[in-house]
Every structure is written in structure tokens, then in C-alpha cells.
Amino acid sequence: MPTIVVDVMPKAELLDPQGKATTGALHRLGHGSFENVRIGKRFEFTIEGEVTDAVLAEVxxxxxxxxxxxxxxxxxxxxxxxxxxxVR
Amino acid sequence: MPTIVVDVMPKAELLDPQGKATTGALHRLGHGSFENVRIGKRFEFTIEGEVTDAVLAEVxxxxxxxxxxxxxxxxxxxxxxxxxxxVR
Structure with missing residues (x-):
């Protein structure tokens, strides 16, 4: 069965408090090479049948x-x- | 600056209550073509400098x-x- 993945991220121009806290924690733990971390969501849809244009439009x-x-x-x-x- | 993306999903053999609730809600809203939805996390790291093997190992x-x-x-x-x- 095909899998459709949708990635959602906080807008680039907005602060991402979750990511900011993770960046700070990584730096404190000695991982200073990561300039910035942003955290979003990943949705995996399992579809029955074929992925048609109609299915993609619905997604x-x-x-x-x-x-x-x-x-x-x-x-x-x-x-x-x-x-x-x-990709938009 | 290069971006490294890390995708984390709930294990396939485990129930994903968040995804289950979303699947149910989509079906109630008339989107019945989605068999199953699972929800995970997407991390975007911004790195200063080049992405070397050492950086990838750290990630x-x-x-x-x-x-x-x-x-x-x-x-x-x-x-x-x-x-x-x-990909593992």
C-alpha cells in the first residue's frame, strides 16, 4: 500500500520555542555544532489503492x-x- | 547553510493513539480514503560550515x-x- 508523507513545520519567520529549547539543551550537552533546531510534524498516510491526482488533491x-x-x-x-x- | 532533517516515527508495531484519533476524525469528516495515519516528528538542524562525516555521526x-x-x-x-x- 502506498504511503503519503506530509511534512508540517513552524513558519520560518516565527519563533519555535520547542526548537529553541532543544537547541539550548544540545548546546549545554556539548553539541554546539548545531546552529539552530526547528521541530515540526510528519504525517504518514496509508492509502488503499492507487495514488491518483484526486487522492493527492484530498491530501x-x-x-x-x-x-x-x-x-x-x-x-x-x-x-x-x-x-x-x-513542494510549496 | 546546509539543513539536516531527522525524521522520527512511532514504531510500526506500536499503537499510535495520536494517529488513531486523527484517522477517526478524518473518517468522520468524510475523508474515508485514508486507511491509517501515523504522526511523528521532523527535526530541522541548521549547521554552520560543511556537513562532514563527523557532523553526520553526531547527528x-x-x-x-x-x-x-x-x-x-x-x-x-x-x-x-x-x-x-x-535510512535505517
Whole structure:
């Protein structure tokens, strides 16, 4: 069964407190080479049947309207079985 | 500056309550074509300088020991600027 992956990240221009705390913790633990860390979400959809354009359109709609909060987050990538279907 | 992405997902053999709830909600909202949804985390590291093998080894160590809980999660992918560096 094909897998569709949707990646959602906090908008680049906004502060990411979770990532900021992780960056600070990594630096305190001696991992200073990481300039910055941002933390987002990864959704894996399992689809029955083929991935048609209609299915992809539905995934895009769901990603924009339900899985992400467009005020603070961006859908950065949608991929099917590891191949980028669409990047905005 | 190069970006390293680390993807962490709940182990396949474990229940993912967050994903289960999302699957149920999508079905109730009329999106029945999604068999199953699993939700994980996506970490974006910004690195100063070049991505050497040493940096990748450090990222792998941090991913395994700090960013994921190996009892319930797997590091499914590490990629550099969109190119898979390693998949386990």
C-alpha cells in the first residue's frame, strides 16, 4: 500500500520555542555544532489503492485545512513513497 | 547553510493513539480514503560550515539518544538538503 508523507513545520519567520529549547539543551550537552533546531510534524498516510491526482488533491486539502494551522505553520512537503509530489 | 532533517516515527508495531484519533476524525469528516495515519516528528538542524562525516555521526548519535525514545520510536530517515544521508 502506498504511503503519503506530509511534512508540517513552524513558519520560518516565527519563533519555535520547542526548537529553541532543544537547541539550548544540545548546546549545554556539548553539541554546539548545531546552529539552530526547528521541530515540526510528519504525517504518514496509508492509502488503499492507487495514488491518483484526486487522492493527492484530498491530501493537500486535509494538510492545509486540518493537519496544519496556517497562521503559524507551513506544509513544507508532500511526498509519495519517498518521491516529492509537491513542494510549496 | 546546509539543513539536516531527522525524521522520527512511532514504531510500526506500536499503537499510535495520536494517529488513531486523527484517522477517526478524518473518517468522520468524510475523508474515508485514508486507511491509517501515523504522526511523528521532523527535526530541522541548521549547521554552520560543511556537513562532514563527523557532523553526520553526531547527528545520528543525537537522533538516537536525545531526539527519539528508542523504546517507542524509530529514526526513520536522516537527510541533508533533501538528499537521504542514511535510512535505517
Amino acid at each position: 493537500r486539502k486535509v494538510a492545509d485545512e486540518i493537519l496544519s494551522n496556517s497562521v503559524i505553520e507551513d506544509v513544507v512537503a508532500i511526498s509519495v513513497d519517498g518521491v516529492a509530489a509537491e | 545520528r548519535k543525537v537522533a538516537d539518544e536525545i531526539l527519539s525514545n528508542s523504546v517507542i520510536e524509530d529514526v526513520v530517515a536522516i537527510s541533508v538538503d533533501g538528499v537521504a544521508a542514511e
